[in-house]
Amino acid sequence: MKRALVIGASHSLGAHVACRLAASGWSVVGTGRRPADEVPHAGEIDYRRLDLADLDAVDRFVADAPGYDLIVHNAVSYGPAHGDPMPDPAALEAMFRVNAVAPYRLLHGLLTRATDRFTSCVVINSDSIYRAGKHAGCYAATKAALRVLTTSLADIHRSTDTSVATLLLGPLPDPGKLAEFERVAQRLGVDTAEVTRRYLRKSNPSYVIDDLIDFDSCHRSVEYLAELGPAANGMVCRLDGGSAGSLI
Incomplete structure (x- = not known):
């Protein structure tokens, strides 16, 4: 049975992807900041609580993790600073930690573990990186940082049994x-x-x-990137309905 890890699976898009994978026969581990008793679908997957704000917990999770065929990173924090053009520095640092630093640390740790299987990693990101307006600038900056770090991961794992791709999404x-x-x-x-x-x-x-953009289209895009195998390494798939064209 193929194993999948969905990071940020307690609700919304992450929950949809995790449950769809489980319904298709995958063995799915899903993580989220919420406790299991607040997650209605926790019984459909192997749900585990993981707060990305706690880097020690992230390291413990990596140390205990098996190999996965598919890793989907979907967790995100809008933080109390969301919409504030001049947020409190501590709130901004916390948002960077959850949206960029912890994901990089987590994914790098998972992907560098020696396993007996090819691993497809799909990092779900936001098209807000192209339009950092006054109300979304801080959030967009954290997602832009994640985009750059994802590029680094793809380069680190080039020519290994791993692919690291980005799925850029518009409004959900x-x-x-x-x-x-x-x-x-x-x-x-x-x-x-x-x-x-x-x-x-x-x-x-x-x-x-x-x-x-409906959740099912996002799920199908994740499956598509996973099916590409090594060819997906470094790939960016935009599912945002934008037509202006941007330098990726």
């Missing part, structure tokens, strides 16, 4: 965003689809999509 249908769209739609007396279209066109004029 997370529960909080959907609830806000519904509230706005009710206030304006329009349907939610119209609010979504307006949001996408205002938030990034280069988007050519009229709806949020």
Whole structure:
């Protein structure tokens, strides 16, 4: 049975990917900051609590980890500084630790362990790295740091039994965003689809999509990158509906 690790699997996209892999016959370990009793699908996978803010816990997790056929990094922190153009330095440092430093430390440790299998690593990142506006600049900076560190990982593991690829995502249908769209739609007396279209066109004029990117498309993209094997090393797959074109 193939083994998969999904980092950041307690809810939203990570939960969807972990459960889809498990339903397809994978043996899935999923991690998250939330305790198992707050994770409805914990029984469908081997769920383990892991807070990326705790680097000692990260090191212990690496030390006990077996080999995996697929590693999907999805964990993210928006932090209390999200939306604040001048956040508290400690909050900003904490966000960098969770979004960039800990993932690099964790993935580097997992990928350098000697195993008897080829490992595909897919790092899920955000297209916010291309549009660091005043409200998303700090968050985007942490994701840009992760993007650079992922490039380094791909180079470190070139010509080994490992591939490290990036899946760059645009706006996702997370529960909080959907609830806000519904509230706005009710206030304006329009349907939610119209609010979504307006949001996408205002938030990034280069988007050519009229709806949020569904979780299943993200899961299929992860599977695609994994199936490419060594050819996916260093690859960037953009699933964001953008048409402006950017230097990756």
